[in-house]
Amino acid sequence: MSQFIESIKIEDQEIYNLDLHQKRVNETFKHFGKENLLDLAKIFKDLEHDEDGLYKLRIVYDLNSKFKTGVIPYAYSTLNQISLVENNTLDYSFKFEDRKIFDMMKNKAKSEEIIIVKNNHITDSSYANLLFLKGKQWFTPNTFLLNGVQRQALLKSKKVKETEINLQNLKEFSHFQMINAMIGFEEIIYPIEIIENFPETSQEIG
Structure with missing residues (x-):
């Protein structure tokens, strides 16, 4: 079961x-x-x-x-290596304990952490929802894999807005952060340039 x-x-x-x-x-x-x-x-x-x-x-x-x-x-930790990984069939609508698929994707990418791209759209990292900064406003992708509790709380409080984020408009954002039940709003913020294989087109993702 x-x-x-x-x-x-x-x-x-x-x-x-x-x-x-x-x-x-x-x-x-x-x-x-x-x-x-x-x-x-x-x-x-x-x-x-x-x-x-x-x-x-x-x-x-x-x-x-x-x-x-x-x-x-629990202690917060920061990342030094983040890569985009494409998976157009991944379904994680429920919070299953079995997370082998995420480990496999990270191992294949040879990356400390991954941001999952599904059908050209940004979804989540392997363990967190994502927020992206444009100007002074934080946005979260409307193409999430799992609608996490922190994500829901931030949308309800209007601290963030939901929008479409894809490979084409990703370059419009300057920073991003990962949020989950343990990592709150503005705990850890990364410049967008930390993404190692930042693409110009979807074909550039390996």
């Missing part, structure tokens, strides 16, 4: 975006026609986590509502 994963930010004993994580879990069960018995708030409460600092709560679960948890100290 397929297993799914939620990675939830805990900082100084406070849990973040729990409602959006619960919504995603609910939608996963509903899509596969199963009953959801997972209450993330109760799971967190039962952990009795009383440590200050930044932690990742990792919940792996299946569609029978069986789950296992882990609380892991």
